[in-house]
Amino acid sequence: MFIVNKPKTDEEMAEYYAFRWLWLREPWGYPKGSEKDEYEGVSEHRVVKNTDGEVVACGRVHLNTTEEAQIRHIAVDKRYRRQGLGQIILSALEQVSRDMGAERAVTNSRESSIEFFHNCGFEIIDEAPNELGKLKRKQMRKQLFDNNKLVLHPKWCRELQRTWHEQIPITEHMGIKLYQYTELAIETRASLNKNINLHGSMFAGSIYSLATLTGWGMIFLQLKQKGLSGEIVLGDASIHYHKPITMKPRAICKLETVQGKFDMLQRGKKCSVTLRVEILDEDNEVAEFSGQYWVLPA
Numbered sequence: 001m002f003i004v005n006k007p008k009t010d011e012e013m014a015e016y017y018a019f020r021w022l023w024l025r026e027p028w029g030y031p032k033g034s035e036k037d038e039y040e041g042v043s044e045h046r047v048v049k050n051t052d053g054e055v056v057a058c059g060r061v062h063l064n065t066t067e068e069a070q071i072r073h074i075a076v077d078k079r080y081r082r083q084g085l086g087q088i089i090l091s092a093l094e095q096v097s098r099d100m101g102a103e104r105a106v107t108n109s110r111e112s113s114i115e116f117f118h119n120c121g122f123e124i125i126d127e128a129p130n131e132l133g134k135l136k137r138k139q140m141r142k143q144l145f146d147n148n149k150l151v152l153h154p155k156w157c158r159e160l161q162r163t164w165h166e167q168i169p170i171t172e173h174m175g176i177k178l179y180q181y182t183e184l185a186i187e188t189r190a191s192l193n194k195n196i197n198l199h200g201s202m203f204a205g206s207i208y209s210l211a212t213l214t215g216w217g218m219i220f221l222q223l224k225q226k227g228l229s230g231e232i233v234l235g236d237a238s239i240h241y242h243k244p245i246t247m248k249p250r251a252i253c254k255l256e257t258v259q260g261k262f263d264m265l266q267r268g269k270k271c272s273v274t275l276r277v278e279i280l281d282e283d284n285e286v287a288e289f290s291g292q293y294w295v296l297p298a
Contacts, residue, residue, distance in 0.1 A: 093105075
């Protein structure tokens with residue numbers, strides 16, 4: 001059995017760096033310390049441990065831009081290779097990238113690892129600088145979000161995401177993305193790193209924005225479902241905060257909470273829509289939002 005962990009204590013970080021040096025630097029004669037660079041403090045680090053608590057694989061990811069994550073330093077203990085640990089650590093880093101709001105991941109792969117990354121969905125896009133001055137590498141890239149797999153009605157969902165980014169640009173900077181639409185519910189997620197305050201939790205204003213946009217998105221998709229169109233505006237809203245968000249911001253609006261007479265639009269009249277949005281930190285409910293929106297005839 002293997003477990004993916006985030007090294008937290010000084011001892012765990014020292015063990016992690018020692019493992020990185022052992023498998024990525026020592027074989028080429030580089031001294032301890034050479035396994036670190038200037039991005040360590042802004043990176044997310046992950047390790048895979050066996051049942052004895054030994055590190056058997058590791059990797060790191062940091063943001064190059066708000067849309068692009070850089071995956072580096074993936075290593076697997078020689079004794080545990082060809083057991084799927086490379087895919088486990090890479091999948092963990094890709095999920096961290098999504099949680100940070102990245103749309104794509106890039107990596108500079110050694111020639112010996114190109115096939116591995118290709119099998120995991122990466123494609124070669126360019127040459128990369130040699131590593132350690134001697135190891136040839138290729139830059140590879142992978143898109144992290146595929147709406148065709150995550151949502152029903154992918155065309156509508158792509159239109160919704162594009163509408164948010166074009167008409168409400170702050171959503172892109174906040175890393176707010178449509179995660180799932182099933183007709184019975186819509187789920188959105190935001191990047192904690194892009195909305196974090198000095199206390200290490202998500203800004204209350206960012207939580208409110210996430211909830212507001214989730215409700216707006218549900219109405220947008222309901223209009224598509226009903227073959228209607230109109231301009232959606234927020235009329236009134238309230239939110240109650242129970243706990244801070246410190247891990248994974250999620251917002252869910254269920255169809256059963258949506259109430260509105262959409263047929264008013266067919267008669268050229270505005271209609272009122274009320275709904276509720278649950279705000280979660282991973283799986284823990286931390287806030288609840290109630291909103292009244294108006295849909296104005298097109």
